[in-house]
Amino acid sequence: MMAFLVMGHVQAATREELLKYIPEPVLDSLPEETLKEYAKLDMSKAESEEITINDTKYPQELSPLSDDLWTTNYKKLQITMAPYDSITYAVMLDLTWLYIPAVKSYDVIALRFNDAVMAQSSATGVQSYTLSTGSQDAVGYGYGGTNMVMKDNGYGISMNIVDKKLSALYNHTSVNVAVSGSNPYAYGAYEHAMDNVSLAQSKNYNISAAGMGRVINFAESVWDHYDNMQGVSVRLGL
Numbered sequence: 001m002m003a004f005l006v007m008g009h010v011q012a013a014t015r016e017e018l019l020k021y022i023p024e025p026v027l028d029s030l031p032e033e034t035l036k037e038y039a040k041l042d043m044s045k046a047e048s049e050e051i052t053i054n055d056t057k058y059p060q061e062l063s064p065l066s067d068d069l070w071t072t073n074y075k076k077l078q079i080t081m082a083p084y085d086s087i088t089y090a091v092m093l094d095l096t097w098l099y100i101p102a103v104k105s106y107d108v109i110a111l112r113f114n115d116a117v118m119a120q121s122s123a124t125g126v127q128s129y130t131l132s133t134g135s136q137d138a139v140g141y142g143y144g145g146t147n148m149v150m151k152d153n154g155y156g157i158s159m160n161i162v163d164k165k166l167s168a169l170y171n172h173t174s175v176n177v178a179v180s181g182s183n184p185y186a187y188g189a190y191e192h193a194m195d196n197v198s199l200a201q202s203k204n205y206n207i208s209a210a211g212m213g214r215v216i217n218f219a220e221s222v223w224d225h226y227d228n229m230q231g232v233s234v235r236l237g238l
Contacts, residue, residue, distance in 0.1 A: 107191065109188075111154050124141065126170075129170070189213025205217055
């Protein structure tokens with residue numbers, strides 16, 4: 001039986017609860033302050049879905065499995081929200097690689113919000129990976145770092161995919177938001193660079209519904225360098 005630590009009226013999330021939504025290498029790589037915040041979440045109300053693909057070859061076409069999860073031949077994108085209370089939420093976006101990419105340049109992971117205001121300083125990201133030798137490591141991205149693009153309606157992080165022999169790779173970002181209107185949504189996108197791009201090129205975008213995945217609106221000169229993967233979304237509400 002799973003035990004919960006009661007903090008006021010909120011059931012604190014245990015490690016086992018968090019592992020239902022965040023891959024273990026990602027969870028182990030998160031900053032201590034982020035973990036403390038996640039420990040306050042009532043994960044029993046978290047909105048998410050998991051899937052199992054039985055075919056080891058994976059589907060050859062994009063498969064819409066739910067609005068908060070999307071898979072392709074090579075990767076799975078999932079967005080999760082969990083409440084602190086009736087108006088404030090943690091939003092988490094996770095990209096799991098089903099096959100390690102051949103091109104390792106600056107990928108972009110991003111979130112956009114409608115009728116919700118970010119606590120910008122809480123934005124963080126992690127690229128975690130397992131080497132072919134079995135050892136694990138991670139690269140962290142904090143608020144205000146050179147790899148982050150922050151806008152009023154969302155943000156993105158350019159993650160330079162580790163150029164090593166990998167057996168597993170995860171990309172994660174999260175931020176705290178407060179509902180500010182009647183139609184609060186979070187939209188998430190992950191766009192993979194199909195050839196080598198510079199950090200400056202990867203950051204040349206706005207956060208917009210007209211962009212890739214309904215989030216990342218690259219400049220015209222950059223657009224064709226990315227794979228235009230479908231995005232995901234989740235409504236913020238109990």
